[in-house]
Amino acid sequence: xxxxxxxxxxxxxxxxxxxxxxxxxxxxxxxxxxxxxxxxxxxxxxxxxxxxxxxxxxxxxxxxxxxxxxxxxxxxxxxxxxxxxxxxxxxxxxxxxxxxxxxxxxxxxxxxxxxxxxxxxxxxxxxxxxxxxxxxxxxxxxxxxxxxxxxxxxxxxxxxxxxxxxxxxxxxxxxxxxxxxxxxxxxxxxxxxxxxxxxxxxxxxxxxxxxxxxxxxxxxxxxxxxxxxxxxxxxxxxxxxxxxxxxxxxxxxxxxxxxxxxxx
Amino acid sequence: xxxxxxxxxxxxxxxxxxxxxxxxxxxxxxxxxxxxxxxxxxxxxxxxxxxxxxxxxxxxxxxxxxxxxxxxxxxxxxxxxxxxxxxxxxxx
Ligand SMILES: Nc1ncnc2c1ncn2[C@@H]1O[C@H](COP(=O)(O)OP(=O)(O)O)[C@@H](O)[C@H]1O
Ligand SMILES: [Mg+2]
Numbered sequence: 031x032x033x034x035x036x037x038x039x040x041x042x043x044x045x046x047x048x049x050x051x052x053x054x055x056x057x058x059x060x061x062x063x064x065x066x067x068x069x070x071x072x073x074x075x076x077x078x079x080x081x082x083x084x085x086x087x088x089x090x091x092x093x094x095x096x097x098x099x100x101x102x103x104x105x106x107x108x109x110x111x112x113x114x115x116x117x118x119x120x121x122x123x124x125x126x127x128x129x130x131x132x133x134x135x136x137x138x139x140x141x142x143x144x145x146x147x148x149x150x151x152x153x154x155x156x157x158x159x160x161x162x163x164x165x166x167x168x169x170x171x172x173x174x175x176x177x178x179x180x181x182x183x184x185x186x187x188x189x190x191x192x193x194x195x196x197x198x199x200x201x202x203x204x205x206x207x208x209x210x211x212x213x214x215x216x217x218x219x220x221x222x223x224x225x226x227x228x229x230x231x232x233x234x235x236x237x238x239x240x241x242x243x244x245x246x247x248x249x250x251x252x253x254x255x256x257x258x259x260x261x262x263x264x265x266x267x268x269x270x271x272x273x274x275x276x277x278x279x280x281x282x283x284x285x286x287x288x289x290x291x292x293x294x
Numbered sequence: 295x296x297x298x299x300x301x302x303x304x305x306x307x308x309x310x311x312x313x314x315x316x317x318x319x320x321x322x323x324x325x326x327x328x329x330x331x332x333x334x335x336x337x338x339x340x341x342x343x344x345x346x347x348x349x350x351x352x353x354x355x356x357x358x359x360x361x362x363x364x365x366x367x368x369x370x371x372x373x374x375x376x377x378x379x380x381x382x383x384x385x386x
Contacts, residue, residue, distance in 0.1 A: 175307070176307050176310060176311050176314070179311055180311065180314055180315065180318065183315050183318065183319070184318065184322075187319070187322065208304075209304065211302070212302025212303070212304045212305065213302055213303045213304050214303075214304050214307075215304050215307050215308050215311075216304065219304070219307075219308040222308075223308070223311050223312055223315055
Protein backbone atom coordinates (compact mmCIF):
# COMPACT_ATOMS: atom_id res chain seq x y z
CA UNK A 31 0.00 0.00 0.00
CA UNK A 32 1.49 3.30 -1.10
CA UNK A 33 0.92 6.82 0.13
CA UNK A 34 -0.83 9.79 -1.42
CA UNK A 35 0.34 13.38 -1.43
CA UNK A 36 -1.43 16.51 -2.58
CA UNK A 37 0.53 19.55 -3.74
CA UNK A 38 -1.48 22.69 -3.09
CA UNK A 39 -1.11 26.45 -2.59
CA UNK A 40 -4.28 28.48 -2.72
CA UNK A 41 -2.80 30.94 -5.17
CA UNK A 42 -2.32 30.04 -8.83
CA UNK A 43 0.97 30.16 -10.70
CA UNK A 44 3.27 29.45 -7.75
CA UNK A 45 4.61 26.12 -9.02
CA UNK A 46 2.20 23.32 -8.04
CA UNK A 47 2.27 21.67 -11.45
CA UNK A 48 6.01 22.14 -11.84
CA UNK A 49 6.58 20.63 -8.39
CA UNK A 50 4.24 17.70 -9.04
CA UNK A 51 6.04 16.79 -12.29
CA UNK A 52 9.51 17.15 -10.83
CA UNK A 53 8.98 15.50 -7.46
CA UNK A 54 7.15 12.65 -9.18
CA UNK A 55 9.91 12.12 -11.72
CA UNK A 56 12.56 12.36 -8.99
CA UNK A 57 10.79 9.73 -6.89
CA UNK A 58 10.65 7.43 -9.93
CA UNK A 59 14.40 7.98 -10.37
CA UNK A 60 14.72 6.68 -6.80
CA UNK A 61 13.09 3.44 -8.03
CA UNK A 62 9.64 4.24 -6.71
CA UNK A 63 6.47 3.45 -8.60
CA UNK A 64 4.73 6.81 -9.01
CA UNK A 65 1.49 8.06 -10.51
CA UNK A 66 0.78 11.76 -11.00
CA UNK A 67 -2.87 12.76 -10.90
CA UNK A 68 -3.92 16.02 -12.54
CA UNK A 69 -6.88 17.22 -10.48
CA UNK A 70 -7.10 20.55 -12.29
CA UNK A 71 -10.15 19.55 -14.29
CA UNK A 72 -10.90 21.95 -17.14
CA UNK A 73 -7.43 23.53 -16.97
CA UNK A 74 -5.14 20.57 -17.42
CA UNK A 75 -1.44 21.27 -17.66
CA UNK A 76 0.48 18.48 -16.03
CA UNK A 77 0.38 16.58 -19.34
CA UNK A 78 2.22 19.35 -21.23
CA UNK A 79 4.69 19.99 -18.42
CA UNK A 80 5.48 16.27 -18.52
CA UNK A 81 5.56 16.24 -22.34
CA UNK A 82 2.90 13.53 -22.50
CA UNK A 83 0.06 15.55 -24.05
CA UNK A 84 0.05 13.59 -27.32
CA UNK A 85 -0.55 10.29 -25.65
CA UNK A 86 -3.82 11.04 -23.86
CA UNK A 87 -6.69 8.74 -24.76
CA UNK A 88 -8.82 8.69 -21.63
CA UNK A 89 -8.85 10.99 -18.62
CA UNK A 90 -9.76 11.11 -14.94
CA UNK A 91 -13.42 11.92 -15.58
CA UNK A 92 -13.69 9.00 -18.05
CA UNK A 93 -12.47 6.72 -15.26
CA UNK A 94 -14.83 8.13 -12.66
CA UNK A 95 -17.79 7.91 -15.03
CA UNK A 96 -16.91 4.35 -15.98
CA UNK A 97 -16.11 4.98 -19.65
CA UNK A 98 -12.83 3.14 -19.30
CA UNK A 99 -10.82 1.11 -16.82
CA UNK A 100 -8.38 2.96 -14.58
CA UNK A 101 -5.43 1.17 -16.21
CA UNK A 102 -6.49 2.35 -19.68
CA UNK A 103 -6.29 5.99 -18.66
CA UNK A 104 -2.78 5.79 -17.20
CA UNK A 105 0.00 7.06 -19.47
CA UNK A 106 3.38 5.46 -18.94
CA UNK A 107 6.37 7.79 -19.08
CA UNK A 108 9.03 6.09 -21.20
CA UNK A 109 11.98 8.10 -19.88
CA UNK A 110 12.06 6.58 -16.43
CA UNK A 111 10.84 3.28 -15.07
CA UNK A 112 7.73 3.39 -12.89
CA UNK A 113 6.33 6.84 -13.74
CA UNK A 114 2.69 7.28 -14.82
CA UNK A 115 0.24 10.12 -15.41
CA UNK A 116 -3.51 10.21 -14.98
CA UNK A 117 -4.54 13.30 -16.98
CA UNK A 118 -7.41 15.64 -16.10
CA UNK A 119 -10.36 16.15 -18.42
CA UNK A 120 -10.07 19.35 -20.41
CA UNK A 121 -13.67 19.76 -21.56
CA UNK A 122 -15.33 19.38 -18.17
CA UNK A 123 -15.23 21.31 -14.90
CA UNK A 124 -14.58 20.63 -11.21
CA UNK A 125 -18.14 19.58 -10.57
CA UNK A 126 -17.69 16.51 -12.80
CA UNK A 127 -16.10 14.73 -9.83
CA UNK A 128 -16.98 14.54 -6.14
CA UNK A 129 -14.57 14.31 -3.20
CA UNK A 130 -15.86 10.76 -2.51
CA UNK A 131 -15.06 9.69 -6.07
CA UNK A 132 -11.57 11.17 -5.81
CA UNK A 133 -10.98 9.43 -2.51
CA UNK A 134 -12.03 6.18 -4.09
CA UNK A 135 -9.82 6.69 -7.12
CA UNK A 136 -6.74 7.62 -5.09
CA UNK A 137 -7.38 4.64 -2.83
CA UNK A 138 -7.33 2.31 -5.84
CA UNK A 139 -4.11 3.87 -7.12
CA UNK A 140 -2.44 3.47 -3.73
CA UNK A 141 -2.82 -0.28 -4.07
CA UNK A 142 -0.68 -0.24 -7.24
CA UNK A 143 1.76 2.60 -6.61
CA UNK A 144 4.25 3.65 -3.95
CA UNK A 145 3.34 7.31 -4.43
CA UNK A 146 0.17 8.93 -5.71
CA UNK A 147 0.82 12.65 -6.20
CA UNK A 148 -2.16 14.91 -6.81
CA UNK A 149 -1.70 18.27 -8.55
CA UNK A 150 -4.27 20.58 -6.97
CA UNK A 151 -5.99 23.43 -8.84
CA UNK A 152 -5.77 26.99 -7.52
CA UNK A 153 -8.48 28.18 -5.17
CA UNK A 154 -10.15 26.75 -2.09
CA UNK A 155 -13.45 25.61 -3.55
CA UNK A 156 -14.58 22.25 -4.89
CA UNK A 157 -11.45 21.67 -6.99
CA UNK A 158 -9.38 21.97 -3.82
CA UNK A 159 -11.71 19.72 -1.85
CA UNK A 160 -11.55 17.10 -4.60
CA UNK A 161 -7.77 17.21 -4.77
CA UNK A 162 -7.21 16.83 -1.02
CA UNK A 163 -9.97 14.24 -0.52
CA UNK A 164 -7.83 11.14 -0.93
CA UNK A 165 -4.50 12.51 0.26
CA UNK A 166 -2.58 11.19 3.26
CA UNK A 167 -0.17 14.12 3.37
CA UNK A 168 -0.19 17.65 2.04
CA UNK A 169 2.64 19.69 0.60
CA UNK A 170 1.98 23.42 0.52
CA UNK A 171 3.96 25.48 -1.96
CA UNK A 172 4.49 29.21 -1.89
CA UNK A 173 6.65 31.87 -3.50
CA UNK A 174 8.35 34.47 -1.30
CA UNK A 175 5.77 37.21 -1.78
CA UNK A 176 3.14 38.59 0.53
CA UNK A 177 0.04 37.43 -1.36
CA UNK A 178 1.30 33.91 -1.98
CA UNK A 179 2.31 33.39 1.65
CA UNK A 180 -0.99 34.80 2.81
CA UNK A 181 -2.88 32.31 0.64
CA UNK A 182 -0.62 29.52 1.89
CA UNK A 183 -1.62 30.42 5.45
CA UNK A 184 -5.28 30.17 4.54
CA UNK A 185 -4.74 26.79 2.88
CA UNK A 186 -2.76 25.46 5.84
CA UNK A 187 -5.69 26.43 8.08
CA UNK A 188 -8.13 24.60 5.80
CA UNK A 189 -5.89 21.53 5.63
CA UNK A 190 -5.52 21.41 9.39
CA UNK A 191 -9.24 21.71 9.95
CA UNK A 192 -9.84 18.86 7.50
CA UNK A 193 -7.55 16.57 9.42
CA UNK A 194 -4.08 16.96 7.90
CA UNK A 195 -1.82 16.86 10.89
CA UNK A 196 1.40 18.30 9.60
CA UNK A 197 1.45 19.84 6.15
CA UNK A 198 4.97 20.61 4.93
CA UNK A 199 6.20 23.61 2.96
CA UNK A 200 8.12 24.22 -0.26
CA UNK A 201 9.33 27.74 -0.94
CA UNK A 202 9.67 28.15 -4.70
CA UNK A 203 11.32 30.81 -6.86
CA UNK A 204 13.70 32.15 -4.26
CA UNK A 205 16.15 34.66 -5.68
CA UNK A 206 19.25 34.58 -3.48
CA UNK A 207 20.53 37.91 -4.75
CA UNK A 208 17.32 39.67 -3.81
CA UNK A 209 17.32 37.99 -0.41
CA UNK A 210 20.93 39.07 0.08
CA UNK A 211 20.18 42.70 -0.54
CA UNK A 212 17.10 42.52 1.66
CA UNK A 213 14.46 42.87 -1.02
CA UNK A 214 12.94 39.41 -0.63
CA UNK A 215 11.68 37.65 2.46
CA UNK A 216 14.04 34.87 3.39
CA UNK A 217 13.15 31.31 4.37
CA UNK A 218 13.33 32.14 8.08
CA UNK A 219 10.81 34.98 7.68
CA UNK A 220 8.35 32.73 5.87
CA UNK A 221 8.72 29.84 8.31
CA UNK A 222 8.24 32.29 11.19
CA UNK A 223 4.86 33.45 10.00
CA UNK A 224 3.56 30.12 8.68
CA UNK A 225 4.97 27.97 11.50
CA UNK A 226 5.17 24.71 9.54
CA UNK A 227 7.94 22.31 8.62
CA UNK A 228 10.07 23.04 5.57
CA UNK A 229 10.69 20.27 3.05
CA UNK A 230 12.43 22.20 0.30
CA UNK A 231 13.63 25.45 -1.18
CA UNK A 232 13.64 25.82 -4.95
CA UNK A 233 15.48 28.68 -6.63
CA UNK A 234 14.15 30.83 -9.42
CA UNK A 235 15.75 29.09 -12.38
CA UNK A 236 15.49 29.59 -16.13
CA UNK A 237 15.98 25.88 -16.59
CA UNK A 238 12.39 25.41 -15.38
CA UNK A 239 11.12 27.38 -18.35
CA UNK A 240 13.43 25.55 -20.75
CA UNK A 241 12.37 22.19 -19.38
CA UNK A 242 8.69 23.14 -19.56
CA UNK A 243 9.19 24.28 -23.17
CA UNK A 244 10.57 20.88 -23.98
CA UNK A 245 8.23 18.84 -21.82
CA UNK A 246 11.12 17.34 -19.88
CA UNK A 247 11.04 17.72 -16.09
CA UNK A 248 14.11 19.61 -14.80
CA UNK A 249 15.10 16.71 -12.54
CA UNK A 250 16.25 14.85 -15.67
CA UNK A 251 18.77 17.64 -16.26
CA UNK A 252 21.76 17.03 -14.02
CA UNK A 253 22.93 20.63 -14.25
CA UNK A 254 19.64 22.29 -13.27
CA UNK A 255 19.75 23.81 -9.78
CA UNK A 256 15.98 23.75 -9.47
CA UNK A 257 16.14 20.12 -10.58
CA UNK A 258 18.66 19.42 -7.82
CA UNK A 259 16.36 21.08 -5.27
CA UNK A 260 13.44 18.89 -6.41
CA UNK A 261 15.61 15.76 -6.24
CA UNK A 262 16.50 16.74 -2.65
CA UNK A 263 12.80 17.09 -1.83
CA UNK A 264 12.12 13.61 -3.20
CA UNK A 265 14.86 12.18 -0.98
CA UNK A 266 13.45 13.98 2.06
CA UNK A 267 10.02 12.53 1.26
CA UNK A 268 11.69 9.11 1.29
CA UNK A 269 12.74 9.87 4.84
CA UNK A 270 16.36 10.65 4.07
CA UNK A 271 18.07 13.42 5.98
CA UNK A 272 19.23 15.78 3.28
CA UNK A 273 20.75 18.88 4.84
CA UNK A 274 19.37 22.22 3.78
CA UNK A 275 22.31 24.04 2.40
CA UNK A 276 20.47 27.22 3.22
CA UNK A 277 20.83 29.67 0.41
CA UNK A 278 23.82 27.68 -0.78
CA UNK A 279 21.35 25.06 -1.99
CA UNK A 280 19.93 27.62 -4.33
CA UNK A 281 23.05 29.62 -5.05
CA UNK A 282 24.90 26.88 -6.83
CA UNK A 283 28.62 26.22 -6.78
CA UNK A 284 29.71 29.76 -7.58
CA UNK A 285 27.70 31.27 -4.74
CA UNK A 286 29.02 28.70 -2.32
CA UNK A 287 32.61 29.34 -3.39
CA UNK A 288 32.23 33.07 -2.96
CA UNK A 289 30.85 32.48 0.50
CA UNK A 290 33.74 30.17 1.34
CA UNK A 291 36.38 32.69 0.36
CA UNK A 292 34.54 35.42 2.22
CA UNK A 293 33.30 37.48 -0.69
CA UNK A 294 29.80 37.48 0.80
CA UNK B 295 11.19 54.82 10.72
CA UNK B 296 13.86 57.29 9.76
CA UNK B 297 13.05 59.20 6.58
CA UNK B 298 16.68 58.82 5.51
CA UNK B 299 17.01 55.06 5.83
CA UNK B 300 14.21 53.20 4.12
CA UNK B 301 13.98 49.72 5.49
CA UNK B 302 14.48 46.88 3.02
CA UNK B 303 11.34 45.79 1.22
CA UNK B 304 11.84 42.22 2.45
CA UNK B 305 11.47 43.43 6.04
CA UNK B 306 8.48 45.53 5.11
CA UNK B 307 6.88 42.47 3.50
CA UNK B 308 7.47 40.35 6.58
CA UNK B 309 5.95 42.93 8.93
CA UNK B 310 2.91 43.51 6.75
CA UNK B 311 2.38 39.76 6.47
CA UNK B 312 2.61 39.29 10.20
CA UNK B 313 -0.22 41.77 10.74
CA UNK B 314 -2.36 40.57 7.84
CA UNK B 315 -2.13 36.95 8.99
CA UNK B 316 -3.12 37.86 12.54
CA UNK B 317 -6.19 39.61 11.20
CA UNK B 318 -7.00 36.84 8.71
CA UNK B 319 -6.74 34.15 11.34
CA UNK B 320 -8.95 35.91 13.84
CA UNK B 321 -11.56 37.01 11.31
CA UNK B 322 -11.75 33.47 9.96
CA UNK B 323 -12.66 32.34 13.42
CA UNK B 324 -15.45 34.72 14.47
CA UNK B 325 -16.47 32.42 17.30
CA UNK B 326 -13.01 32.96 18.73
CA UNK B 327 -13.50 36.72 18.74
CA UNK B 328 -16.88 36.23 20.43
CA UNK B 329 -15.37 33.98 23.08
CA UNK B 330 -12.62 36.46 23.74
CA UNK B 331 -15.23 39.21 24.21
CA UNK B 332 -17.15 37.06 26.68
CA UNK B 333 -13.99 36.31 28.64
CA UNK B 334 -13.01 39.97 28.67
CA UNK B 335 -16.39 40.98 30.01
CA UNK B 336 -16.29 38.30 32.66
CA UNK B 337 -12.98 39.55 33.98
CA UNK B 338 -13.87 43.23 33.83
CA UNK B 339 -17.28 42.65 35.45
CA UNK B 340 -15.53 41.61 38.64
CA UNK B 341 -14.56 45.22 39.11
CA UNK B 342 -17.08 47.34 37.27
CA UNK B 343 -20.61 46.95 35.98
CA UNK B 344 -20.41 46.92 32.18
CA UNK B 345 -22.99 47.03 29.43
CA UNK B 346 -22.56 43.62 27.81
CA UNK B 347 -24.55 44.46 24.70
CA UNK B 348 -22.44 47.46 23.73
CA UNK B 349 -18.98 45.99 23.77
CA UNK B 350 -16.81 46.44 20.70
CA UNK B 351 -13.50 44.76 20.07
CA UNK B 352 -11.58 45.66 16.93
CA UNK B 353 -8.25 45.34 15.25
CA UNK B 354 -6.40 48.60 14.89
CA UNK B 355 -2.93 49.60 14.00
CA UNK B 356 -1.12 51.60 16.61
CA UNK B 357 2.25 52.90 15.35
CA UNK B 358 2.22 50.20 12.69
CA UNK B 359 1.80 47.49 15.33
CA UNK B 360 -1.38 45.46 15.35
CA UNK B 361 -3.49 46.18 18.41
CA UNK B 362 -6.78 44.97 19.80
CA UNK B 363 -8.88 47.92 20.79
CA UNK B 364 -11.82 47.29 23.10
CA UNK B 365 -14.58 49.76 23.79
CA UNK B 366 -16.38 48.69 26.95
CA UNK B 367 -19.09 51.09 28.26
CA UNK B 368 -19.12 51.13 32.06
CA UNK B 369 -22.43 51.52 33.94
CA UNK B 370 -21.09 51.79 37.44
CA UNK B 371 -18.17 50.87 39.60
CA UNK B 372 -18.70 48.37 42.35
CA UNK B 373 -18.38 49.65 45.88
CA UNK B 374 -16.39 46.61 46.92
CA UNK B 375 -13.56 47.63 44.59
CA UNK B 376 -12.96 50.77 46.59
CA UNK B 377 -13.47 49.22 50.01
CA UNK B 378 -11.64 45.99 49.52
CA UNK B 379 -8.77 45.46 47.17
CA UNK B 380 -9.07 41.70 47.59
CA UNK B 381 -12.50 41.70 46.01
CA UNK B 382 -11.22 40.00 42.91
CA UNK B 383 -9.94 37.06 44.90
CA UNK B 384 -13.32 36.59 46.56
CA UNK B 385 -15.14 36.66 43.27
CA UNK B 386 -12.71 34.17 41.79
N1 LIG C 1 11.56 27.67 -9.71
C1 LIG C 1 11.08 28.27 -10.81
N2 LIG C 1 11.87 29.05 -11.58
C2 LIG C 1 11.39 29.66 -12.68
N3 LIG C 1 10.13 29.54 -13.12
C3 LIG C 1 9.28 28.77 -12.41
C4 LIG C 1 9.71 28.09 -11.23
N4 LIG C 1 8.64 27.39 -10.73
C5 LIG C 1 7.61 27.63 -11.57
N5 LIG C 1 7.97 28.45 -12.58
C6 LIG C 1 7.12 28.94 -13.67
O1 LIG C 1 5.98 29.57 -13.10
C7 LIG C 1 4.82 29.33 -13.88
C8 LIG C 1 3.72 28.71 -13.02
O2 LIG C 1 4.11 27.43 -12.60
P1 LIG C 1 3.07 26.25 -12.42
O3 LIG C 1 3.82 25.06 -11.96
O4 LIG C 1 2.24 26.09 -13.64
O5 LIG C 1 2.18 26.85 -11.24
P2 LIG C 1 0.76 26.37 -10.69
O6 LIG C 1 0.56 24.94 -11.07
O7 LIG C 1 0.85 26.58 -9.21
O8 LIG C 1 -0.26 27.28 -11.30
C9 LIG C 1 5.25 28.44 -15.01
O9 LIG C 1 5.48 29.23 -16.15
C10 LIG C 1 6.55 27.83 -14.52
O10 LIG C 1 7.41 27.51 -15.57
MG1 LIG D 1 -1.13 24.05 -12.13
